[in-house]
Amino acid sequence: MYLKEGCSLLLKVHKKSVPLILNVNPSFNLDQLNSKNPIELKEYDVLNRLKYEENVSTALEYFKWVANSTSFKHTLLTYKIMMEKLGQEKEMDSVQYLLQQMKLEGISCSEDIFISVIDSYRRGKASEQALKTFYRIQDFGCKPTARIYNHLLDALLSENRFHMINPIYSNMKKDGVVPNVYTYNILLKALCKHNRVDGAKKLLLEMSNKGCCPDEVSYTTIVSSLCKFGKVKEAREVAMRFTPTVPIYNALINGLCKVDNIKEAVDLLDEMAYKGVDPNVITYTTILNAFADQGNIGLSFAMLSKMFVRGCSPNIHSFTCLIKGISLMGRWCEALDVWDGMIKEGILPNVIAYNALLHGLCLAGNMNMALSVCSAMERSGCHPNSTTYSILIDGFAKSGDVIKACEIWNRMINLGCRPNVVVYTCMVDVLCRNFMFEQAYNLLHNMVVEDCPPNTITFNTFIKGLCSSGRVEWAVILYNQMERFGCSGNTNTYNELLDGLFKCNNLTVALELVREMEEKDIEFNLVTYNTIASGFCHMGMLEEVVKLVAKMLVRGIKPDILTFNILMNVYCKGGKVESAKQLLNAMTEVGLRPGFISYTCLIGGLCSWIGLEATICCLQRMINDGIPPKISTWNVLVRHLFTKIDYRSALEYIESILAAD
Numbered sequence: 262m263y264l265k266e267g268c269s270l271l272l273k274v275h276k277k278s279v280p281l282i283l284n285v286n287p288s289f290n291l292d293q294l295n296s297k298n299p300i301e302l303k304e305y306d307v308l309n310r311l312k313y314e315e316n317v318s319t320a321l322e323y324f325k326w327v328a329n330s331t332s333f334k335h336t337l338l339t340y341k342i343m344m345e346k347l348g349q350e351k352e353m354d355s356v357q358y359l360l361q362q363m364k365l366e367g368i369s370c371s372e373d374i375f376i377s378v379i380d381s382y383r384r385g386k387a388s389e390q391a392l393k394t395f396y397r398i399q400d401f402g403c404k405p406t407a408r409i410y411n412h413l414l415d416a417l418l419s420e421n422r423f424h425m426i427n428p429i430y431s432n433m434k435k436d437g438v439v440p441n442v443y444t445y446n447i448l449l450k451a452l453c454k455h456n457r458v459d460g461a462k463k464l465l466l467e468m469s470n471k472g473c474c475p476d477e478v479s480y481t482t483i484v485s486s487l488c489k490f491g492k493v494k495e496a497r498e499v500a501m502r503f504t505p506t507v508p509i510y511n512a513l514i515n516g517l518c519k520v521d522n523i524k525e526a527v528d529l530l531d532e533m534a535y536k537g538v539d540p541n542v543i544t545y546t547t548i549l550n551a552f553a554d555q556g557n558i559g560l561s562f563a564m565l566s567k568m569f570v571r572g573c574s575p576n577i578h579s580f581t582c583l584i585k586g587i588s589l590m591g592r593w594c595e596a597l598d599v600w601d602g603m604i605k606e607g608i609l610p611n612v613i614a615y616n617a618l619l620h621g622l623c624l625a626g627n628m629n630m631a632l633s634v635c636s637a638m639e640r641s642g643c644h645p646n647s648t649t650y651s652i653l654i655d656g657f658a659k660s661g662d663v664i665k666a667c668e669i670w671n672r673m674i675n676l677g678c679r680p681n682v683v684v685y686t687c688m689v690d691v692l693c694r695n696f697m698f699e700q701a702y703n704l705l706h707n708m709v710v711e712d713c714p715p716n717t718i719t720f721n722t723f724i725k726g727l728c729s730s731g732r733v734e735w736a737v738i739l740y741n742q743m744e745r746f747g748c749s750g751n752t753n754t755y756n757e758l759l760d761g762l763f764k765c766n767n768l769t770v771a772l773e774l775v776r777e778m779e780e781k782d783i784e785f786n787l788v789t790y791n792t793i794a795s796g797f798c799h800m801g802m803l804e805e806v807v808k809l810v811a812k813m814l815v816r817g818i819k820p821d822i823l824t825f826n827i828l829m830n831v832y833c834k835g836g837k838v839e840s841a842k843q844l845l846n847a848m849t850e851v852g853l854r855p856g857f858i859s860y861t862c863l864i865g866g867l868c869s870w871i872g873l874e875a876t877i878c879c880l881q882r883m884i885n886d887g888i889p890p891k892i893s894t895w896n897v898l899v900r901h902l903f904t905k906i907d908y909r910s911a912l913e914y915i916e917s918i919l920a921a922d
Contacts, residue, residue, distance in 0.1 A: 302333035311342045316349045335366070341374045348381025353390065356381060360394075360401055369402030376412045383416035391416045405433075407441050423455045442468075446478045453486035461486065462499070481508045505536070511543050518551035524683045526551065538732065542568070543851025546579040553586025558595075561586055575606070581614045588621015593630070598622050609641075616648050623656025628665070631656060647673075651684040658691040666691040684710070686719040693726025698735070701726070705746065715746055721753050728761030736761055737770065752784050756792055763796025771796060787818055794827045798834075806831045822848070826858050832864025841866050855886070861894045868901035876901070 307327055316322040319415040324343045334382050340363055347355045356378055363370060375398065382391035384427050395413055398405055410433045417425050426617075430448060433440060445468045452461040468475055480503040487496035493516040500509050509758055510533055517526040526548055533540050549564040561583055568575050587596040596618060603610065610618075615638045622631040638645060650673040656664035673680060680688075685708050692701035701723055708715050720743050727736035740750060740758060755778050762771035768906060777794060778785065790813040797805045808826060810820065820828075825848050832841040841863050848855050860883040867876040876898070883890060 265478055279496070291764075302327065302330070302337060304333075304336055307333060307335075307339050308342060311339065311346065314346075317346050317352070320346055321355070336367075337363075337368055337371055337374070337868060340368065341371070341377065344374060344381075345377050348377055351381065351385040353381060353385060353387070355423075356534075357394070364401055372403065372406055372408060375401070375403050375409055379409070379416055382410075383419055385689055386420060386900045387414040388422060388425075392429075395562045405436055407438050407444060411441075411443045411447060412439060414444065418447055418451050421454065423451060426451050435447065440471075440473070441794070442473055442476055442479070445473060445475070446482065451481045453482055456490075458483065458486050458490065458492075459737070475503065477503070477506050477508060481506075481512055484509055485512040485515075486872045488512055488519070491516070491520055491856055493517055493520060493522070505538065506532075507538060507541055507544065510538060510540070511547065514544060515547050515820055521551075521555075523548065523551045540571070540573065542573055542576050542579060545573060546575070546582060549579060550582035550586075553582050556586070556590055558583075558587055558590065558592075575608075577603075577608050577611055577614060580606075580608060581617050584614065584621070585617040588618060589624065591621070591625045593618075593621050593625050593627060610638075610643065612638075612646055612649065615643060615645075616652060619649065619652045619656075623652055623659075626656075626660055628653075628656055628660055628662070645673075645676075645678065647678060647681045647684050650678065650680070651687045654684060654687040654691060658687060658694055661694060663691055663695040663697070670797070680711075680713065682713055682716055685713060685715065686722055689715075689719055690722045690726070693723060693730075696730060698727065698730075698732065702739075709746065715748065717743075717748050717751050717754065720746075720748055721751075721757060724754060725757045728757050728764075731763050731765065733758075733761040733767065734752075745830065751782070752786055752789060755783060756786075756788050759789070759792045759796065763799060766800065768796075768800055783815070785813075786820075787813075787821060787824070791821070791827065794824065798831055803831045803835050819851075822853050822856060822859070825853065825855075826862060829859060829862045829866075833862055833869070836870050838863070838866040838870045855888070856893050857883070857888050857894060860886075860888060861891070861897060864894060865897045868897060873901070 263878070310323055311320050314323065320343065324339070326336075327339075328335060344356050344359055347353075347359070350668055360370065360378065378394060379391045382388060382394070391413060395405075395409070398409070403409075410429065414426055414429055417429065419466065426448070430440070430444075433444070440587055445464065448464055449461045452458070452464060465475055465479060465483060468479070480500060484496045484500050487493070487499065493513065496513060496516055500513060503509065510529060514526045514529050517523070517529070530540060530544065530548065545564055545568045549561050549568075552558070552561040552564060555730060565575060565579065565583065568579070580599060584603075587593075588600060589628050600610070600614075600618060603614075614788050615634065619631050619634055622628075622634065635653065638649075650669055653669045654666045657663070657669065666688070670680075670684075673684070685704065689701045689704055692698070705715050705719070705723070708719075720739065724736045724739055727733070727739065736758060740754065743750060743754075755774055759771055762768075762774070770791075777783075777871065780788075790809060794806045794809050797803075797809065806827065810824060813820070813824075825844055829841040829844050832838065832844070845855055845859060845863055848859065860879065864876055864879050866881075867879055880890065880894075880898070883894075
């Protein structure tokens, strides 16, 4: 991979020549430099001066002054420290010049210096330039080593340049440089990041076969990757080949929690204790967070208590997970208690913790408290970020307060916080909820101007607002403009449009969209089927509803209560009341609880097609099931009674029902 002797330099882009940094007017004491007896400098003095000089420009001036003096000749160490300082500031042209200067002075570049140069390029996200410098390694009197190869591979990996990694590794072997455990760990990480876990497992075997024992990092990398893809059982088998350590257990526990197998995760926690492996704060917090996400706050608190009992102090992330879980359940008073407890433990909240608390307060509609927390956040020196503002704007959007939402927006802009696509989308939602559609449309164009283009979620929010207010034609026009903004519709986009089109009886365009979904392979989810079925039912296309639901079942999508209610409505409208009654029973069998809509629909069908006695039996069953009839239920009965029997008898009958109830 590096240039052989006599080969040309492979730099294809012509760069401006770097000025000779050593032949300039020094800013240090020229009298000492020009005197007949200049002060003699020692390497120790120069190194100290360079090391402790915080300003890189001043350090470079001193370096040049020394180079132009006759009192000291730069050494490998002084070059190294100067290159490191320049590299930290990403002054890579100057670093390259110093490499050339070393070559001119006959100082061979050391392994450490070359690694420092590669790491500097990595910090500057310029791994390709690091590779080009590596091509010239022999020009600088340095030979490639395993350490140099490792740092180069790591630099390429940091920018996900997977296609370059394997050729470098192949060249490493051709050069007779023996890969070590660090080399293999980088390659394992590269394969896993590239979603090639099977290749990583093969490399693990190759590693062992070549006498390089995999270490904790090797196994943790593969175990974590397998868990990421939900292959927890396979990850456990791999983990058992190595004496399990805390990181490996943490990877397994995290994988189990992601697939909602928290019981087995807790079992692993007990296994750790049995094997004498001490869980750390990450172990406990992972399980605590899983319980919180499930809404099982009691067990989250139990896990927090276990941490204290076992002498493991919770960190900011532990408390944030708990606060988030409690807040999402609307128990913001308890969340504030945990907040106070966290501060008493000496843990200062960060912006993520504040955002978790604010999110809970906004969900509960407690916007005044949310504003108080935001003010306290600013007073504490913790600066709100774009997520903070999006939470507040979304909260005011849902509470219908457009003025406050705009105030938060303006405050964010005035404080120099640049809105991201989430904040813009929240603002579009605010404007749509207040029927300010022109302003919302202007905001889309502003997003493009500000180099923060709208995404599909932004358009879905806008389209939903338009359809909800009956502006369906405008919603369709907006959908057709999505491609101009670099977006395409997804399932949610079509669901919103279909719902609006069916509600305004625009069957033609609705069916065109359904065909378009099929042509574009857009996924039909449960909401899609229910929306189309409800629309067909509304349009009187009863047979089409039954066919659609049958297609849905064939595709493996389980019906919900709404699906059953739509079908029951279809059967009742078509006079197939017995089929509707069977559906009511089937709902219970599949674990769904019929609601008042289900019973009211069936009562209407019984009234129209069967008779009063069967209707009263159904009403009694509804009451026995703990579902109180609502006004709409009584309206169905009253309409039937006034149609079938005389006025006086109807009133007497209603009075008898109410008296019995």
